[in-house]
Amino acid sequence: MPENSNTGAKDARGRLASRLLRGGTEPDPRFTLANERTFLAWIRTSLALLAGGVAVEAFMAGLLGPELRKTIAVLLLVLALVIGGGSFFRWLNVERAMRSNTPLPLPLIAPVLAIGGALVAAIMVVFVIARPA
Amino acid sequence: MAMVVAAAVFLRWLPHHGWFVGTLVGGAIAAALAINLTQKHRFHRAVRGINRETMPPHIGSTAAVAASVVVLALLGIYTVLFLPLQP
Numbered sequence: 001m002p003e004n005s006n007t008g009a010k011d012a013r014g015r016l017a018s019r020l021l022r023g024g025t026e027p028d029p030r031f032t033l034a035n036e037r038t039f040l041a042w043i044r045t046s047l048a049l050l051a052g053g054v055a056v057e058a059f060m061a062g063l064l065g066p067e068l069r070k071t072i073a074v075l076l077l078v079l080a081l082v083i084g085g086g087s088f089f090r091w092l093n094v095e096r097a098m099r100s101n102t103p104l105p106l107p108l109i110a111p112v113l114a115i116g117g118a119l120v121a122a123i124m125v126v127f128v129i130a131r132p133a
Numbered sequence: 134m135a136m137v138v139a140a141a142v143f144l145r146w147l148p149h150h151g152w153f154v155g156t157l158v159g160g161a162i163a164a165a166l167a168i169n170l171t172q173k174h175r176f177h178r179a180v181r182g183i184n185r186e187t188m189p190p191h192i193g194s195t196a197a198v199a200a201s202v203v204v205l206a207l208l209g210i211y212t213v214l215f216l217p218l219q220p
Contacts, residue, residue, distance in 0.1 A: 017192040029188035033179060039195060046202050047135045050209060051142040057213055058145040070213055077209045084202035088195060095190050 020092060024099030035094050042087030042109065049080035068127065072120060079116040083109050136165035139205065150216045157208050164201040 053076035060069055086109035093105045140161035146154040175191065182188025 014189070014193060016196075017190055020192060021190060026187045026189070029179070029182040029186060032182070032188050032190055036191065036195065040198075043198055043202055044135050046206070047139045050202070050206055051139050053209060053213070054139075054142045054146060058142075058149060073213050074210060077206050077213065081203055081206035081210070084199055084206055088199035091195055092192075 021095055021099055024096070024101070027095075027098035031098055032095070035091055035098070038094075039087050039091040042083060042090065045113065046080045046084035046087065049076050049083060053077040053080060064127070068123075072123060075116065075120055075123075079113065079120075082112055082116075086112065134165075136161050136168065136201075140165065146212065150212050153216055154212060157205060157212070160201065160205060160208070164198070164205075168198070 053073045056064075056076060057069060057073040064072070090105075090107050090109055097104050140158050143154055143157045143161060147158070171194065175194065178191070179188065
C-alpha cells in the first residue's frame with residue numbers, strides 16, 4: 001500500500017490550508033487532534049497571562065506603585081501576546097513537520113514563557129524583599 | 134470557557150478605564166460564543182476524520198482563535214498604557 005492513501009482528503013482541504021501546508025501526506029488524525037489540543041493548552045496559558053495582567057492592574061492598586069503595577073501588567077500582557085501568536089506558528093510548524101515526516105520542531109514559546117514568568121516572579125520577589133514593613 | 138473567564142476579569146477594569154473596556158469584554162464574549170456555537174461542527178468533523186483515518190487541519194479556526202487572543206492582548210496593552218485611570 002502506498003504511503004499516501006489520502007489524496008482525496010487533500011482536495012477536502014481549504015484554500016488556506018492548501019497554501020500554508022503544501023506537499024507531504026495527511027498525518028494520522030489522532031496526531032492532528034493532539035497538535036490542536038496542545039495549541040489550545042497554549043491559548044489557555046495565554047488567556048491566563050492576559051487575566052493575570054488585568055488582575056495586577058486592577059487589584060493591586062493599594063499594594064504596588066503605579067509604575068511598577070503598569071510594568072508588571074504590560075509584561076504579562078506582552079507575554080500573553082507572544083504566547084498567543086507563537087502558539088499558532090508552533091501549531092503550523094508541527095503540522096508541517098508531521099506532513100513531511102520530519103522531526104518535530106522545538107517550541108520556541110516554551111523558553112519565552114519560562115523567561116517571562118521568571119522575570120515577573122523576580123520583580124515580585126525584589127518588591128516583597130525591598131518593601132518597607 | 135477560558136474566554137468567558139477572561140471577559141469576566143476584564144469587567145473589573147470597567148470602572149477604572151471606562152467604556153473602552155466594553156470592547157474587550159464584548160470581543161472576548163463574541164469569541165467565546167463563536168467557539169461554543171461551532172463546537173458541534175468541529176466535533177463531528179473530528180469524528181468523521183477519525184472514522185476515515187484522515188482529517189484536514191482546521192487552519193481557519195486555529196488562526197481565528199490565535200488572532201482573537203492577540204487582539205485582546207493588544208487592546209489590553211493599549212488600555213494599560215494609554216487610557217487614563219478614572220477616579
